[in-house]
Amino acid sequence: MRCNCCRAEVTQFNGQCPVCGFPMLTGGDIEIESFVRSYRENKLRGVTVYLKTYEYEPEGRSLRLVNTRYVEVAEPLSLGDGEIRWLDLPFMAIESSRPVSLDVCVRRGNDEREYTVAAVPSGTISHQAIGVTPGEGFSIQFAVGSAETYALSERVPLL
Ligand SMILES: [Zn+2]
Numbered sequence: 001m002r003c004n005c006c007r008a009e010v011t012q013f014n015g016q017c018p019v020c021g022f023p024m025l026t027g028g029d030i031e032i033e034s035f036v037r038s039y040r041e042n043k044l045r046g047v048t049v050y051l052k053t054y055e056y057e058p059e060g061r062s063l064r065l066v067n068t069r070y071v072e073v074a075e076p077l078s079l080g081d082g083e084i085r086w087l088d089l090p091f092m093a094i095e096s097s098r099p100v101s102l103d104v105c106v107r108r109g110n111d112e113r114e115y116t117v118a119a120v121p122s123g124t125i126s127h128q129a130i131g132v133t134p135g136e137g138f139s140i141q142f143a144v145g146s147a148e149t150y151a152l153s154e155r156v157p158l159l
Contacts, residue, residue, distance in 0.1 A: 005036045006137030020138055020159060040138075044077045047158055049132065049140055052103035052114075053089070070105055074132045076140050076158055084143050084150075086131040097124040100144045104156050119144040119153040 003010055005022035016023050022039055025032055055067035073087055099120045106113045119142060131143035131150070139155035 003137075004032055005039055008137060041077060043138060044075075044158060047077070047106065047108045048075050049073050049156070049158075050105040050107065051087075051089075051130070051142075052105060073130075074140070076134065079132065079134045079140075081134065084131040084133040084147070086129050086143075086147065089130055095124055095126055097121050100151070100153075102130070102142055102144075102153060104142070106156065106158055115156050117142065117154040117156055119151040121145070121151040123149075125149050125151060 001010055001024070002008065003017035003020060003022055004025060006017060006020040008017060008019040010017055010019075010024060012018070020043065022036070025035075049072075050070040051073050053069050053071050054065055055069070056063040057066045058064075071087075071089065074085060079085060099118045101116055101118050104115045104117060106115070121144070125145040126149070128146050129144075133141050133143055133152070135141040135155040137155075138158045140158060141155055142153040143150040144153065145151055
């Protein structure tokens with residue numbers, strides 16, 4: 001059966017989901033829905049996602065890293081279902097069909113985890129913007145491109 005909250009496939013039934021800890025309940029009524037909602041809110045309250053950005057300066061014929069910055073991209077709880085929130089980040093507009101690698105940091109209080117995820121365009125996309133959207137279960141995904149054409153990154157776990 002699937003977890004009602006994070007949708008993970010659960011094969012061993014021992015009372016709660018091994019992925020997110022949600023109690024395994026049967027039935028699909030409205031009460032479970034509101035229970036799922038408040039469980040999600042509790043799990044994700046205080047979670048903030050950051051993108052690590054790098055600033056380079058020309059030095060001779062190469063580039064020198066001058067600054068590393070964490071830019072807050074979203075509190076996952078504030079994202080609506082299926083919403084892609086495009087970020088206001090100064091990115092170079094380039095065309096590419098190569099994978100884009102993103103360094104991401106998930107923070108909750110003193111707990112901090114770093115991930116590197118790739119977005120692999122199926123054709124050529126313009127890297128004009130980066131957006132963020134809720135992923136399946138307790139995860140978040142990045143969109144790279146534009147509102148018309150974009151590639152989604154691998155999922156970033158939020159728990
Ligand atoms: Zn679960």
